[in-house]
Each structure stands twice: as structure tokens, then as C-alpha cells.
Amino acid sequence: MPLSLVYRQFSLKRCCRYISVTLLIAWAFSLQASSTEETLYLGNSGEPGTLDPHRYNLRLEETLLNDLFMGLTTFSAQGQIVPGAATSWTVSEDGLTWTFNLRKDLRWSDGTPLTADDFVYSLRRLMNPQTAASLAYFMYMLDNAEAVNRGKLPETDLGVYSQGPHTLVMQLAAPYPFLPERLLYPTAFPVPQHIINKVGAAWTKPEHWVSNGAYTLAHWQPEAFIEMHSNPHFVDSVAIQRARYLPFANEQAAYNRYRNGELHAIASFPANELARVEKNNAASLRQSPLLSMMYLVFNTRRPPFDDVRVRTALASVVDQNLLADKVLRSGARAAKTFTPEMITAYQAPPMDHSHMPGDLIERAKRLLAEAGYDAKRPLRITLRHVSGNEEKRVNLAVAGMWRQLGVQTQLQHGTMNAHFADLRQGEFDVAWAGWIGESNAEHYLGLLASDVGDVNYGAYHSAEFDQLIQQARTHADVQSRNKLLQQAEAVALREAPVVPLYSLASRRLVNPRLGGWYDNPRDIHPLRYLHFATDQPRP
Amino acid sequence: MRLPPARYLLQRIIFAGVTVLVLVSVVFVLVRLTPGGPFDGERQLPEAVEKNLRAAYHLDEPILQQYLRYLSSLLTGDLGPSFRSKDFTVNELIAAGLPTSATLGLLAMTFALISGVTIGTFAGLHPDSWTDRLLMALNNLNLATPTLITAPLLVLLFAVMLSWLPAGGADGWLHFLLPAIALALPFSGAIARLCRGSVVDTLLADHLRTARAKGLGRTQLVMRHVLPLSLLPVLSYLGPASAALLTGSVVVEQIFAMPGIGRYFVEGALNNDYTLVMGVVVVYSAFIASLNLLVDLAYAWLDPRLVIAQ
Numbered sequence: 001m002p003l004s005l006v007y008r009q010f011s012l013k014r015c016c017r018y019i020s021v022t023l024l025i026a027w028a029f030s031l032q033a034s035s036t037e038e039t040l041y042l043g044n045s046g047e048p049g050t051l052d053p054h055r056y057n058l059r060l061e062e063t064l065l066n067d068l069f070m071g072l073t074t075f076s077a078q079g080q081i082v083p084g085a086a087t088s089w090t091v092s093e094d095g096l097t098w099t100f101n102l103r104k105d106l107r108w109s110d111g112t113p114l115t116a117d118d119f120v121y122s123l124r125r126l127m128n129p130q131t132a133a134s135l136a137y138f139m140y141m142l143d144n145a146e147a148v149n150r151g152k153l154p155e156t157d158l159g160v161y162s163q164g165p166h167t168l169v170m171q172l173a174a175p176y177p178f179l180p181e182r183l184l185y186p187t188a189f190p191v192p193q194h195i196i197n198k199v200g201a202a203w204t205k206p207e208h209w210v211s212n213g214a215y216t217l218a219h220w221q222p223e224a225f226i227e228m229h230s231n232p233h234f235v236d237s238v239a240i241q242r243a244r245y246l247p248f249a250n251e252q253a254a255y256n257r258y259r260n261g262e263l264h265a266i267a268s269f270p271a272n273e274l275a276r277v278e279k280n281n282a283a284s285l286r287q288s289p290l291l292s293m294m295y296l297v298f299n300t301r302r303p304p305f306d307d308v309r310v311r312t313a314l315a316s317v318v319d320q321n322l323l324a325d326k327v328l329r330s331g332a333r334a335a336k337t338f339t340p341e342m343i344t345a346y347q348a349p350p351m352d353h354s355h356m357p358g359d360l361i362e363r364a365k366r367l368l369a370e371a372g373y374d375a376k377r378p379l380r381i382t383l384r385h386v387s388g389n390e391e392k393r394v395n396l397a398v399a400g401m402w403r404q405l406g407v408q409t410q411l412q413h414g415t416m417n418a419h420f421a422d423l424r425q426g427e428f429d430v431a432w433a434g435w436i437g438e439s440n441a442e443h444y445l446g447l448l449a450s451d452v453g454d455v456n457y458g459a460y461h462s463a464e465f466d467q468l469i470q471q472a473r474t475h476a477d478v479q480s481r482n483k484l485l486q487q488a489e490a491v492a493l494r495e496a497p498v499v500p501l502y503s504l505a506s507r508r509l510v511n512p513r514l515g516g517w518y519d520n521p522r523d524i525h526p527l528r529y530l531h532f533a534t535d536q537p538r539p
Numbered sequence: 540m541r542l543p544p545a546r547y548l549l550q551r552i553i554f555a556g557v558t559v560l561v562l563v564s565v566v567f568v569l570v571r572l573t574p575g576g577p578f579d580g581e582r583q584l585p586e587a588v589e590k591n592l593r594a595a596y597h598l599d600e601p602i603l604q605q606y607l608r609y610l611s612s613l614l615t616g617d618l619g620p621s622f623r624s625k626d627f628t629v630n631e632l633i634a635a636g637l638p639t640s641a642t643l644g645l646l647a648m649t650f651a652l653i654s655g656v657t658i659g660t661f662a663g664l665h666p667d668s669w670t671d672r673l674l675m676a677l678n679n680l681n682l683a684t685p686t687l688i689t690a691p692l693l694v695l696l697f698a699v700m701l702s703w704l705p706a707g708g709a710d711g712w713l714h715f716l717l718p719a720i721a722l723a724l725p726f727s728g729a730i731a732r733l734c735r736g737s738v739v740d741t742l743l744a745d746h747l748r749t750a751r752a753k754g755l756g757r758t759q760l761v762m763r764h765v766l767p768l769s770l771l772p773v774l775s776y777l778g779p780a781s782a783a784l785l786t787g788s789v790v791v792e793q794i795f796a797m798p799g800i801g802r803y804f805v806e807g808a809l810n811n812d813y814t815l816v817m818g819v820v821v822v823y824s825a826f827i828a829s830l831n832l833l834v835d836l837a838y839a840w841l842d843p844r845l846v847i848a849q
Contacts, residue, residue, distance in 0.1 A: 224798035
């Protein structure tokens, strides 16, 4: 039966309407696609708490600040330390006086010249108690720094001064050969005195923003995005003119949006998707070992963890390879020493491999028996960790390893904040902890010194260890310093205040069209080195 | 129809104000009882530094003084500085997040009302037919599935697999579609069930039989007599529903990474950002209290017997 004319008209009209709506939606999407061509969309691992380099606290804030500012030293595309605002530097023989020669073409993003006095102002601001800088202690190696930060000395007494507009001098309290690495942190970045004096705390708002990095802050909508535009007064040209960082506390959300083509790169994705990514998205997958150490810490304030026999018994049966390769399977690397193996200049103390696994268990049982624990009187432990799938799996596995010794382990978990608050107060038996840090052994071993305060969670105290660390701190030469650190680490491995578990691996997805991206153990990828494959790379 | 008396109105307003004050006070104590503090970040602070920080945010004062300080600034409309987002005040954060949350909430409520009332009325008009049974079975399935499951499923299907819609964010109206649907689903289910039940009840009423006997058409009967009466339970459900919608939006904003105040609430709670959590609670409770007030008034307007009974 032929369709009636009315019906045909009706359906034609309807078809037209559908087609136009579809075209409209397609157009909206094409708009989105074309804007993606101009702007680089990146996933960051959360919302920054601040963009003030002196008040920041998180790694995800460092990511943003590295694009907005440039310190005396900076990162290369490969994540290595290279001269930044300083072209070169010299160190006095005693290692106490560092003289930095600044670039002569340094300017703030508003065109104002940037001089050594800006660095002096910035370091004084960092130490001023009014700033309430949470990471002020990163620069405590400067002469009088701690006293200034505690408000006991005026900020003019801080060991930093200028010698003309292009020379900056830092006076240290004790030799610190790792200073160029420490200057990579935003705590040592210059902040614009001329703007802060004018607008006060509002200087971090996009409308007042002035910085000296490759990019400036253009928009900031909390929990939505941070948009950066290239800085016309930066010392180099950049390929990417506009970039947006989107905050993702949830890895799954970032992963979904990457798969939907809404982002060019993300900071991380769920570890349980790794196999699928390797299969379907291999060209995007970027994995790299990360300078970090995840470990278990024994609370030596509480018996029986003050007994070295108990600690070594428990530490000796933890199989790090099993944790990294079978339990985690996220690219993490098993760690047998407390210093990450990526630290190239340092050689960790040799390990004793003479015991077979079976022997280890027998030996551990014997040690526990000597300490008074056996099948009749089993050792009961509460093992604490941060809530999370990966952490739970690791700690369950550790509990399983200890069960071979007849040890009964109860797991307890809490949020990141609550967990570390309890660790600092010593409210635990054994706890999982982690440290993501620098490429020098002192940075990690220092966590076990008795003078570092509550970061030495387990309150480990060893006169021998402390003495070696103190001695190392007096040496200006890295090699002799490292030798002493190696001896100190041997003490720590013998007395087992901590059980090294594994070093993390960064796990990113990066659009293969994005050039200039190099995997590195700091997982740092400054925007200024990146370019789209269709663009010309930066010379 | 007449307006409810002034005394009833005043009583309701005072009750709403007291509710908000009690809630704010309870939350003020609760956030401080949670383990951890606002400055426990991924890096640990030396004692001197933490002392500087606590002094800067008046956390070194006795708790009663902190409470009075908070209440007095609250009266001037100042929700204080955020501990975690140091570059924003809580007022700025809420001003930035509220439009997103409000758009999402309104859109979801509209979706829920339209689909819920349509499905409920349709099923109620054909009680015990196979369409009724099918619709109600699907509806029960919808009610039983939490947003925590439907939202990721929607993302997986429409964003990741089909690539029709964005998987998150709030850059344009397209970004609101999936979250609003995810948020609306359970409410449309509840509304449909309520609506069906009251339509079935209303159809049995005497005055409807009379109306039918007098020859009123089916459409007119439904629109003029059945719907207004059967919407009463839906109306009283809107108060608690808007509260549940807010808690639902906390989940949805998190899953779709939307920059709304629900997300601030979650992040604030995780980071022990006392003032941000308090600020969101103030906004939420003021909103819920005023919505309940509106529902009370609307109810009194629709059914004056309630006021007389009180």
C-alpha cells in the first residue's frame, strides 16, 4: 500500500529535523576537536592547593610551578639538572659559599627585569614565619635559615645576598653538595616582589599573575582546569602556546577521558588496566621507574619492635621480588636497600645472599624464639597502611609472609592524612610508608637519623648510624660523603628499623602525536619541551 | 485558595534557622574529631613550620573561641579561608562551584520529574496490565541500582565505547547530559512509583466516578482531576528528594570530575579542610531548609486542612 502524502511529508520533515540535530551535535564536537589542536590538554593528579611556590606542599603543584617559574637550576627535557636562571656557579673550597652567575636577559612576564635581588627577596620571604611556608625546611642548609624561620633572627641574617644585579651568593651553615638539585624545588623559585607589594596574597590570581617561567597563569577554575599561556618574555621560545591542566584525583576518570580523546596525556591510570593498555594502547603507554622508596617501618618505641632480633626476623622473610612481580605487577621495582637503585652516583652496601629461602625462615623462627615468641606464644602485630587497592594487596601479602613464622598480623587502614598523622605521633606497631624524592642517598637515609624529628616515624635511634650521618654532613665532596652514607646504610640494613619494599613506577598515557616527551625517573615533563608532531620541534 | 497564615510562616522560618544552626555546630565539632589535620600533606612538616601554619589559621586558639569566631564571621556572610586551597576563600570556591552544581541539580530534577511522572501516570492508568508490570519491573531495577554503578556504566557506554558524549568535565552543555541522567535515574524511579500508586488510588475516588458519569473526557479527567491530586505525594517527596539529589550529586560530580561544590565537599573532607567542609554544609543545609520550607508552604497552599490541623 503506498504511503499517504501526509505521512510522507511528515516523515520527511522529521528526517530533516533529525539530520539537522545530528549535524549540530557533530559541529559541536568538531569545534571541540579543532580547539584541541591548539590547546594541549593534560591530566594532573589533583587540584593544586596553591600556586604560590613558597606555600606549596604537593608534587602535583610542582608539576604546574615548573611550567610557571624557573629557578637557578632547572630540568632538561630528559629530567636532568641543567642551568636555569643561573648560567653557571662556583663553590668555595670549604663548600660553604656558592656564587651563582645569573643570565642577563631574565625578565618577569610583565617585562620587568629580574635580578639577583629578586632571589634574595624570595628566599627571605620563604623563611619569614608570616609566610607559613610548609616546605621552608627544604632550604634550611642556608646559614641562619632555621633561626629566621622560627622568628629568632631577622630575615636579613639569612645566608643569601646579591653582588650586583647578576650575581647571587648563598652562604651555607654546613657543606651541601646537592644544592643544585635542591634548587629545582619551587621553594627556591623567585616570586615577583613588585606585584606582591602591590596586591598582597591576591598575586596568585590570574588577573595579577606575573612569573618568570615559560608560561603564565591565564585562567584558574577550581576543580575544573588551570590554563597557561606562553610567556612572551621567557628566555626561550616554546612550541605549545596554550595548555590546560585538568585535576583528576580519580585515576579512572582520567583514564576514561583519555580513551575518549579528551586529553593528550594523563598523570596515571588504574594499575589493573595495565594489561588492557599494553594490549590495546601500547603506543600511548609510558612507564618509567620513579625515584621513590616504599617501605615498612617498625615502631621502635614499642616492644617487641625495639628488639633487633624481632625486626631482622620479620624483615628477612619479606620477599620483595614477589611483591613487585607477582602482587603489584604495576612496573614497581623490588628494593633490597633503602636507597633507590636509580641513584647513579651512589653504590648501596653489598647484600648478604648466602641464605637460601628455607634457611631464612628457619633462622627467622630461631630469632623470634630467642626473643620469646613461638607457636605457643605467637607474635601479634597490627600492620597499618593507607587505604587503596595496591597498598592493601602488598600488606596482605606481607602478612602472609609473616604467617610462615607463626606471626599473626591484623591489617588496619586509613586515609593518607590520618595515616601519616598517626605515624608522626608514633601510633602504630608496623606501618607502610613511602617517600618520593631526590637523586641522592642522603635524602632517604636522613629519614632514619634521630635528629630529623617525626619523619623518623619509628623513632629509630642508633649512635653508630647517627655518627656516620653527622660525619657525612661535614664533607663537601660527594664521593667521600657517599662512602660514609654507604656505611650508615649498612648499619640500617643490619638493624632493620625499616623493611625496603619497592620503588614505584610512573604509569602514564601520552598521545603518540605529542613530541618531546622523555620518560625519566623524576617523572617530570616541562611543557616548554613538548610539541605536536605536526609542528616544528623547538630548536 | 488562600495563603497560609503569618504565624505558620514565621514558625517554619524559625524552625529552619534553628536546624541550620544545630547542623553547623554539630559538623563543626565532627570535622575536628576526624583523625588527621589540614596540614598533614604528602610531605611532613617540622614542628616550627606547623606552628606557623596553625597560628596563621587560628587553629592554636581554644575550640570554643574558634567556634565563636566562625559563627561571628558566618553572620557577616564570610565562610573563611580554605585551608587546602590557599589561594581562594571558601566564598570564592562556592561561587565558582555553585553554578555547576545548580545546573546539574536542576537538569536532573527536570529529567526525573518528566520521566517519573510520565511513566508513573501511564502505569497507574493501566493498572495490572502487562505494560504496567513491565514498566514497574524496569522501575524496580532502576531503583535498586545505585548511581555508583549506573554513572560509570553510562560513561563506559556513551563516552568510552561510542564516543558520543564527553566522559567528564563541565565545559559545555554536552558535558551535563550524562551526569544529569545518571543523577536523575533513581529519583525518576521513586517518582514513578509514588505517582503510579496515587494515580491508582485517585482513580477509585467518588468524585471521579461522578465526573466520569457526567461525561468528562479521559484526557480532561486525567489532566484536571487525577494528576493534581496524585502529584501531592510527589510534591512532598521533592523536599527529601532535593536533599538526596545533593548527596547524589556528590557522587556524580566525583565520577564525572565536575567542578561543583559536591566535589569540593569530598576533597575538603579527605584533606581535613575544615572551613571548606563547613562552607559546603552551610550552603547545603540552608538550601535544604529553604526547600523544605517551600514544600511546607506549597503543601499548606494546596491543602489548607494541614494548617488548620496544626
